[in-house]
Amino acid sequence: MTEVTQTSPDSASEPTGYDPAVVEKKWQTRWDERRTNDADLRDGARPFYALMMFPYPSAEGLHVGNLFAFTGNDIYGRFQRLQGHTVFEPIGFDAFGIHSENYALKVGVHPAELIPRNIANFRRQLKRAGLMVDWPHELSTTDPAYYKWTQWIFLELYKRGLAYRRRAAVNWCPTDKTVLANEQVIAGECERCGAKVEQRFLEQWFFRITDYAERLLANLDWIDWSETTKTAQRNWIGRSDGAEIVFRVMDLLEMGGAATVGLNVMATTAELNAFATDIRVFTTRPDTIFGATYLVLAPEHPLVDNIVGDEQREEVSAYRAAAAKQDLVTRKVSREKTGVFTGAYATNPATGRPIPIWIADYVLMEYGTGAIMAVPGHDERDFEFAKAFGLPIVRVVAPRGPRAAHHPSAAHVDSQNRDEHPPIEEPYIDTEHAFLVNSGQFNGLTVDEGKHAIVAWLAEREHAKPVVNYRLHDWCVSRQRYWGPPIPIIYCDACGVVPVPEKDLPVLLPNVDDFKPDDTGISPLARVESWYKVKCPKCGGDARRETDVSDTFLDSAWYFLRYPSTDVERKPFDQEMLDKWLPVNSYIGGNEHAVLHLLYARFVTMVLHDAGHLEFEEPFTKFRAHGMIIRDGAKMSKSRGNVVNPDEYIDRWGADSFRTYLMFLGPYEEGGDFRDQSIAGVRRFLDRLWVSAVDARRDGAPDLTVLRKLHQTIRKVSDDVPRLQYNTAIAAMMEYMNAMRTKERRPHVEEVRPLVQLVSPFAPHIAEELWERLGGTTSVFESGWPTFDPSLAAEELATIAVQVNGKLRGTIRVAQGTGQDAAVGAALADAGIAKFVPGVPKKVIYVPGRLLNLVV
């Protein structure tokens, strides 16, 4: 075991004696035997939870992108350990979900059989990559001991009124007769058969994440996350401040009374008033209300039936039917505006004039109130629509400026005299340098002033109130699929919706051979009568289980809470473990999860906090998004044939070289370009490290110049690693290597030893081996992190750039702390500089230790 050098001393291909295959095998075995990588969860001092996003165990094996992510996390974790923390670096497998299911269908093997196989392969690959994983706490979301608690979380939400059922659209392929996930719909067509996808309505479970929108948004101000990720979440939540404005439908009785407008004869007067005569719209531009020349309702809007005129009824029905058939995914911006007139009019509460009410599919029922006031003069979509249907366009906001009064767009335009003015060619969107016109007593106000003043004015007559809206929708967690945790709900004819009692959890997913979705449009579980037929837990009568499974994102919304408690059976998580290990100190993952996964994890954590299960409400104290690896300038894909298989590279170069190269090829948070040839440079560096350590002289003293460089390097690496600037940290170590080891000199032991420690987070196996050879008696990861001596790290002489009129003309070397006059003297003593200085400099700029600029 210890005679490693002897294994290949005379190998011509390995003149340095460094054989990564041997070294890596040795240390992986030893780490396992000595449990070096397992954290002492109960008693470890200064706990540090270094979390990486767990992978989906695909049949293809570990992707280099996974390894890039994990290695970056591993380096950070190992660095924290060298700083004296007890580091917990767990891993698990996100093994439920449609990916696994589709792949299983494709190859005709049951996922329950496939997944363990894939996981075994992942485990093998992760181990040989040298990750400091705490294997005893591995988990899989498909394990009943895990998804029991996923179901428990569903019930916690249900108990708190945060899970509810409603009919909602799903993507439906009429040829395959199956429900499709959004990702399976490509440009409105089924990914498999190419048929045009339609929408169908099914009863589905939703989580009220919108109740948490404001908190999810507000906490972004204080959590330490990558800015790009926070921005993505802010945009996804999409808060808009605006107002709800009430428009009254006109001449209802003249149009034929309640019978004509389709009201139920049982409707009370109050219902009639509230229901049939008021249309509420949401707008962020209440300042433009004088320019609202028509209203638009979404095709699905419930008030349409109540207001539609007899003449328009047929056309309106046809339009609504067509809209209902559209698939969910494709609502293209470039599409031409369509819509139909309802025959009804409403009163603009600002102008008192009648305006027509239309329906159009460019207004979405899911957002705001499903109705808008259209202001074609100041909104592009309304403008396009108005142009298409010849509706009036009025300017009510115009640019500020002396000529504003004469500006054609500021002229009063209304239905009477609009022909006398040049037609308006485009909507005027700018709100910053603009003020109100054609708006009665509000003329001259800025847009902001106008918003407040007009809402206040309308509010006096109860026509408006300030309102906040979010783009965020409630989270649909139902999946009409097989490979997921069954939703723990029972339907009883007598008792209605009954949650499965906690003692009956988990609701096991039955092992059925026939799990293919079929033409019933409901979950495969709905065909397993022996499974879904149950007795009601409340009344004991006949009942049936919910046959949908839950979304994979629910599995991954809480796995980090489970890791420290994987050995606990009776609870989802152990209080002592929570106190000690959570919230997560550092989470690293891809920005492709910037919104869904990271938002859901935050939401579930907040709910569990509110339910009293967790003391914290934000799960990840610090989150950093890593970049993406491309290869030869292009995204990796099977079709391009440029996918990197980590096994091949580890076989050829060793895991240490591969890890270090991945970290060296670009800034970690940006990713980079994988080039086959470039890994050689990193391997050469490790070869030289090997020789330097094995050959190191022990006699004499280390060289002072080299020591200075060493201490500068320790400072640089210590600065860079916690900021994830791995590429420059590696460059600094290479630079040190170049200074330490040249043809002329053999490095001293004291010059090499600290470098071994600096390298260890990146290349752990070779570091362990060399640490041992240099006399270390424990793992290098127990050795602490080298500290630097600031006085050693400082240069004796400063090199100062000398410029004349801003142009570099030379450099001078002066003692640290040299004053301006002395520096000027030194500069003028240099002939190469002096020749550019004809007389006495007019002005001197001196930045001590850096630069001298003589202005002549």
Add this chain to the structure above:
RNA sequence: GCGGGAGUGGCGGAACUGGCAGACGCACCAGACUUAGGAUCUGGCUCCGAAAGGAAUGGGGGUUCGAGUCCCCCCUCUCGCACCA
């Protein structure tokens, strides 16, 4: 269309709060050691120029003693989101 990020040698990429542009590495060139070199070591390597020197960080303006870095306009690439009123 909206939002984010980025444009620097042959290539991947460095450059702290404005202060020597091109660190480090790949590739390439020359040399040394070698039976050999796809090993190792030494040196060179932005462009123009023999040199002195000049030009150069996507393009164009500006601020400054000094700009890759700050401000304005434009171009290109890239990743999200998709009619969110």
